Amino acid sequence: MSPILVTGAAGFIGSHTVDQLLAAGLAVSGVDNFRTGRRTNLERALASPAFTLHEADITAGDTLDRLVATTRPAAIIHLAALVSVQESIADPALNYLLNLHATHLVAEAARTHGVPRLVFASSAAIYGDNPAFPLHEAAEKNPISPYGAAKLASEALLLGHGRSFGLTVRCQRYFNVFGARQDPASPYSGVISIFARRYREGLPPTLFGDGGQTRDFISVHDVARANLLAATRPAIPSGATNICTGRATSLQEVVQVFQSHYPHVSPPRRAAPRSGDILHSRGAPEKATAELGFAAAIGIEAGLGELILSRAA
Numbered sequence: 001m002s003p004i005l006v007t008g009a010a011g012f013i014g015s016h017t018v019d020q021l022l023a024a025g026l027a028v029s030g031v032d033n034f035r036t037g038r039r040t041n042l043e044r045a046l047a048s049p050a051f052t053l054h055e056a057d058i059t060a061g062d063t064l065d066r067l068v069a070t071t072r073p074a075a076i077i078h079l080a081a082l083v084s085v086q087e088s089i090a091d092p093a094l095n096y097l098l099n100l101h102a103t104h105l106v107a108e109a110a111r112t113h114g115v116p117r118l119v120f121a122s123s124a125a126i127y128g129d130n131p132a133f134p135l136h137e138a139a140e141k142n143p144i145s146p147y148g149a150a151k152l153a154s155e156a157l158l159l160g161h162g163r164s165f166g167l168t169v170r171c172q173r174y175f176n177v178f179g180a181r182q183d184p185a186s187p188y189s190g191v192i193s194i195f196a197r198r199y200r201e202g203l204p205p206t207l208f209g210d211g212g213q214t215r216d217f218i219s220v221h222d223v224a225r226a227n228l229l230a231a232t233r234p235a236i237p238s239g240a241t242n243i244c245t246g247r248a249t250s251l252q253e254v255v256q257v258f259q260s261h262y263p264h265v266s267p268p269r270r271a272a273p274r275s276g277d278i279l280h281s282r283g284a285p286e287k288a289t290a291e292l293g294f295a296a297a298i299g300i301e302a303g304l305g306e307l308i309l310s311r312a313a
């Protein structure tokens with residue numbers, strides 16, 4: 001059986017995607033350079049004979065080309081990236097290398113070796129400060145960071161390859177993904193990962209603003225399932241869709257769920273709103289349902305409950 005090749009396999013979304021591919025009975029080849037990915041994320045996967053892990057930097061020389069030539073994957077799910085918006089602002093050259101040049105190498109390796117399908121980790125960051133609510137895929141793209149710009153450019157590059165060379169390309173515009181294995185290391189990490197760590201340590205989180213801001217929080221399990229569908233569903237067209245729930249959840253609601261699990265932790269501390277923050281964000285989920293048969297199934301309460309109870313959180 002031809003494997004599915006997952007780049008960034010040891011990352012937050014990558015490792016959950018690998019787990020779901022294996023659970024679906026597929027062979028999986030994973031590649032990661034462990035720059036931000038962690039081997040512990042792949043503990044379950046590494047116990048499976050259907051999983052092969054390659055420790056390599058896909059931007060180095062012909063590493064990726066050789067990997068694709070030898071593994072002959074049925075699809076590539078390209079999730080390897082520089083994932084921090086803040087880091088893309090601090091180091092635009094590294095952002096270019098990891099978020100755009102790497103995409104070009106993936107597209108070229110797929111073309112050269114006849115890989116029929118590519119799935120790409122795009123982001124709601126391509127919409128930038130567009131205030132449309134909900135955000136439909138056709139909304140104007142106003143990226144406000146090198147990260148968002150590289151994701152948008154990558155989409156164009158991949159879809160161009162798709163049309164020129166006959167590959168099926170799926171660009172997955174993830175909204176605010178949360179779940180176990182997400183790194184809470186920086187103040188700019190996803191808010192739920194930061195809150196999960198604070199509550200686990202018995203400390204109140206900090207709310208920037210009044211907590212009325214909303215986001216379209218989607219469980220990483222739903223995101224991994226969307227990746228599985230995009231990589232394996234037969235006869236789908238190329239395209240780009242939001243990967244979101246279509247529901248806006250306020251930070252106050254998030255805090256309430258945490259408080260119900262940690263009744264002894266004092267209420268959040270308040271701080272001034274973070275400059276540059278948008279107030280409300282929600283994606284339109286209909287196009288993903290039409291093109292991939294995907295609809296998010298995990299609500300915020302269930303998703304947070306699972307995160308709080310999971311040991312890996």
Ligand code: UD2
Nearest residue numbers: 085125176177188189190191192194206207208213274277
């Ligand atoms: C950021 C990124 C986005 C993506 C996402 C990851 C920008 C412009 N956008 O968007 O690309 O990486 O994060 O989830 O950087 N907050 C608190 N307390 C905290 C941390 C955050 O109240 O300790 C607030 C924050 O001010 C914001 C909301 O929580 O209003 C969500 O913050 P976020 O950083 O998780 O996500 P977002 O959508 O602002």
